[in-house]
Amino acid sequence: MWWLFWMPSLQATDIYRAELSNGTVLYTDAPAGQGFQPFLLDKKPLPHRNKVNVRNFPLLDSWDDEILSASAQYGVPAELIKAVCLAESGMNPRALSPAGARGLMQLMPDTARGLGVKDPWDPVQNIDGGTRYLRSLMQRFPQLAHAVAGYNAGPKNVEKHRGIPPFTETQNYVVRVLDLYDHLRDARPVVPEDVPAYEAGR
Numbered sequence: 001m002w003w004l005f006w007m008p009s010l011q012a013t014d015i016y017r018a019e020l021s022n023g024t025v026l027y028t029d030a031p032a033g034q035g036f037q038p039f040l041l042d043k044k045p046l047p048h049r050n051k052v053n054v055r056n057f058p059l060l061d062s063w064d065d066e067i068l069s070a071s072a073q074y075g076v077p078a079e080l081i082k083a084v085c086l087a088e089s090g091m092n093p094r095a096l097s098p099a100g101a102r103g104l105m106q107l108m109p110d111t112a113r114g115l116g117v118k119d120p121w122d123p124v125q126n127i128d129g130g131t132r133y134l135r136s137l138m139q140r141f142p143q144l145a146h147a148v149a150g151y152n153a154g155p156k157n158v159e160k161h162r163g164i165p166p167f168t169e170t171q172n173y174v175v176r177v178l179d180l181y182d183h184l185r186d187a188r189p190v191v192p193e194d195v196p197a198y199e200a201g202r
Helices: 064-074 078-089 109-114 123-140 144-153 155-161 168-187
Strands: 003-005 015-019 025-028 037-040
Touching: 064 078, 064 123, 078 123, 078 144, 078 168, 109 123, 123 144, 144 155, 144 168
Parallel strands: 003 025
Antiparallel strands: 015 025, 015 037
């Protein structure tokens, strides 16, 4: 098997993989055409509420019905679930972090197994498992900010520091997720697929 690495930019972080019919394997940060799959996706800056639109996130509303279903089943606000999805993957069900977290809600393999998620790449299973995990954190920590911090840094770190851990990444994550949550509740609520958002907002 031949291996060919094609890296147009030294500053690129997202890597995609494709295998050609002759056995050549391509790795690139600028996939052209079909056949490329995410291989290693680096963490992007957390999305700002002003960037939350379909142009910046083409799959923004693709999983609303699944989010609503998980929200109704587990009692977690749909907009909070979506805010976590945005912060974790930008609504990309094929997102893969350098640490190995997968899918929309970036479930780690051990976490996914513990939640009974057989296929973390499946948006339905990922959202279901991620929402159940988020609910468990909300039950564990009465303050929502602490539950969100636990999703990013792990619940043991929240308990150890008796609140949001002093990690810059986690502190930024909590602020951005809660801001996205407020924005979605106020301006862009999660609605069923057959209900236009402008009607739901009336």
